[in-house]
Amino acid sequence: MRLAPLRQTASAARLAPMVAVPAARRGLAQVSDAAVKTARGKAPEIEPYLLEELDVVKRGDKKAIEQLPPFVISRERGFLPRQDPLATLPPAFDNLSSLLDRMTIRQPADANGERKPGLLAKGEFGDAVLSELDPEGAEARAVDQAIASGNSHLIAALFRDYCFMTSAYLLEPVDIAFRKTGLYARGRDVLPRQLAVPLKKLADKLGHFPYMEYASSYALQNYRVKDPNHQGTAGKYSFDNMELIRSFEDAAGSERGFILVHVEMVSYTGRLVSATEDALRAVTNNDAPALEEAFERLLTTYRKINLSMDTMWGRSLPSDYLKYRSFIFGTGPKKGENGMFPEGVVYEGVSDEPQFYRGESGANDSIVPTGDNLLEITRHMPNNDLTKTLRDFRTYRPKNQREFLQQLEGRATLAGVRDFAMETSGSARAKALYILLVDQIREFRNRHWMFTKSYIIERSTYDIATGGSPILQYLPNNLSTVLKVLDESYADFSADDEHTLGSQQARSGSAISNIELLEAVRSAGKRAGAQRRMLEREVSELLAAKEKRVQSLGGDVEKGRGMLGEHRDTGRGWVGNDGVG
Numbered sequence: 001m002r003l004a005p006l007r008q009t010a011s012a013a014r015l016a017p018m019v020a021v022p023a024a025r026r027g028l029a030q031v032s033d034a035a036v037k038t039a040r041g042k043a044p045e046i047e048p049y050l051l052e053e054l055d056v057v058k059r060g061d062k063k064a065i066e067q068l069p070p071f072v073i074s075r076e077r078g079f080l081p082r083q084d085p086l087a088t089l090p091p092a093f094d095n096l097s098s099l100l101d102r103m104t105i106r107q108p109a110d111a112n113g114e115r116k117p118g119l120l121a122k123g124e125f126g127d128a129v130l131s132e133l134d135p136e137g138a139e140a141r142a143v144d145q146a147i148a149s150g151n152s153h154l155i156a157a158l159f160r161d162y163c164f165m166t167s168a169y170l171l172e173p174v175d176i177a178f179r180k181t182g183l184y185a186r187g188r189d190v191l192p193r194q195l196a197v198p199l200k201k202l203a204d205k206l207g208h209f210p211y212m213e214y215a216s217s218y219a220l221q222n223y224r225v226k227d228p229n230h231q232g233t234a235g236k237y238s239f240d241n242m243e244l245i246r247s248f249e250d251a252a253g254s255e256r257g258f259i260l261v262h263v264e265m266v267s268y269t270g271r272l273v274s275a276t277e278d279a280l281r282a283v284t285n286n287d288a289p290a291l292e293e294a295f296e297r298l299l300t301t302y303r304k305i306n307l308s309m310d311t312m313w314g315r316s317l318p319s320d321y322l323k324y325r326s327f328i329f330g331t332g333p334k335k336g337e338n339g340m341f342p343e344g345v346v347y348e349g350v351s352d353e354p355q356f357y358r359g360e361s362g363a364n365d366s367i368v369p370t371g372d373n374l375l376e377i378t379r380h381m382p383n384n385d386l387t388k389t390l391r392d393f394r395t396y397r398p399k400n401q402r403e404f405l406q407q408l409e410g411r412a413t414l415a416g417v418r419d420f421a422m423e424t425s426g427s428a429r430a431k432a433l434y435i436l437l438v439d440q441i442r443e444f445r446n447r448h449w450m451f452t453k454s455y456i457i458e459r460s461t462y463d464i465a466t467g468g469s470p471i472l473q474y475l476p477n478n479l480s481t482v483l484k485v486l487d488e489s490y491a492d493f494s495a496d497d498e499h500t501l502g503s504q505q506a507r508s509g510s511a512i513s514n515i516e517l518l519e520a521v522r523s524a525g526k527r528a529g530a531q532r533r534m535l536e537r538e539v540s541e542l543l544a545a546k547e548k549r550v551q552s553l554g555g556d557v558e559k560g561r562g563m564l565g566e567h568r569d570t571g572r573g574w575v576g577n578d579g580v581g
């Protein structure tokens with residue numbers, strides 16, 4: 001039996017309640033082509049996809065609202081789920097909850113303040129799943145009932161929890177080997193029926209791959225707000241006011257920091273979505289002042305997001321990242337590409353055919369793709385495998401976010417956002433704001449590249465990231481494109497623009513003065529070219545060092561990748577066996 005394809009190509013962007021068959025989607029290429037062929041200003045028919053615009057919400061139909069998918073973008077909550085995640089499962093899932101609580105490597109402190117090792121620390125999780133969860137048990141029936149009820153809050157929590165169980169089960173041997181040797185090993189390649197069947201049913205209901213995702217499992221469905229009235233910088237979603245629901249390694253340490261910084265950043269995305277929608281409308285209406293206003297809101301929001309991102313260094317230590325990273329790897333993306341699961345994973349009771357999925361990654365977050373698409377940076381991505389990966393990442397997210405990003409790409413191209421901001425609006429302020437928005441995407445990606453070097457590259461030779469992209473190439477490819485767009489946009493910022501911006505007052509109500517914008521544009525422009533050259537040099541040095549390491553291992557690429565040697569297939573890789581040694 002084959003796994004039915006989960007993602008169909010599609011046309012409509014309508015959000016059906018979860019009881020309905022998920023609407024098909026239009027492919028990216030189709031949206032973009034349609035957009036390019038249509039004249040600017042003639043917006044395509046787009047069905048409402050913002051929560052507040054849906055009929056059921058306008059009508060206040062509570063039953064139908066409960067059945068809407070867990071993730072529906074809104075101007076208020078942006079890319080956060082519609083409701084804060086359900087932290088405690090109903091009693092029918094007690095066996096599952098108990099395993100999830102006991103699995104975490106560092107258990108919460110007991111009455112004596114001692115932190116005992118959990119099931120994953122002792123390598124006992126896999127056996128515990130097999131002995132404590134019955135494929136025909138109470139949980140299996142309760143999953144069916146939850147799905148039939150259409151209660152999307154519960155379905156989302158169950159999907160998160162079965163994903164955690166699945167990753168812990170499959171990757172437990174990988175983590176044990178890594179903790180012992182610093183090298184990764186093969187994971188389990190069969191997912192037992194008691195996990196595989198419910199996970200696949202829940203995934204189908206939500207329109208997901210049956211594997212851990214960033215939004216629906218590890219990060220955005222995994223926070224608990226402590227005080228709903230908390231008044232921090234990010235309101236109730238301020239980092240200190242949240243705790244984790246599930247964790248692999250330590251709910252109180254760096255894993256908490258890693259996940260909750262993502263959540264805090266995403267808590268700003270209501271403003272991001274709102275300003276993005278308003279910017280698009282302004283361009284379509286040829287309304288320069290409205291565009292300036294929306295772009296300014298976007299800029300202040302991206303600045304807040306970047307500030308929040310910068311707190312990662314202190315909240316999640318680089319030296320701790322590899323302690324939980326083992327559990328967020330995928331089983332794919334393709335046969336033979338992931339040394340942990342070279343033959344994929346068979347989902348017992350679902351399909352005899354091995355499955356391959358990308359792992360959890362911030363690459364499935366929508367903050368940067370929103371900027372990429374609105375500012376038409378995506379259009380400048382080179383036509384190569386790394387850009388294909390970027391597009392593939394965009395499929396690993398809730399359906400409503402996939403559709404939003406697809407539509408946004410088409411709508412921005414159709415409206416001609418870059419052209420209007422940089423030229424036809426005739427506004428030096430809009431031009432400066434456009435450049436500074438591109439610079440915010442650069443700042444995000446640049447910090448991100450620094451994270452990657454410091455949390456991963458300096459500590460592990462395993463060169464494939466959790467999402468399955470090549471670590472040394474993927475992020476630099478995208479950062480380099482942004483730097484190019486920034487460099488070129490700055491080159492279009494003329495002496496006249498400088499003069500206009502420097503001599504005119506900003507409209508009343510503007511939070512950022514024209515002088516401030518001008519100074520920021522100048523330093524962004526100067527930085528772009530230098531940073532681009534530095535990045536090129538850095539990447540070529542890293543690739544040369546990798547090649548040297550592989551050569552020092554007799555050309556053994558597998559070992560050079562940080563995998564335990566004894567698990568390699570006999571057909572290749574062994575020194576002397578295939579001639580490499």
Ligand code: HEM
Pocket residue numbers: 258261262265309312316321360361362363364365367368369390445448451452455456464465466467468469470471474475478479
């Ligand atoms: C310790 C911190 C972090 C590390 C080590 C890290 C690591 C990585 C890696 C290795 C990738 C490559 C894709 C893959 O997984 O295959 C990636 C992609 C990505 N991550 Fe992170 N990440 C971190 C924090 C964050 C945060 C806080 C966010 C915020 C949402 C984020 C968002 C992204 C995005 C948007 C991409 C795709 C980038 C692009 O398209 O250029 N990451 N991350």
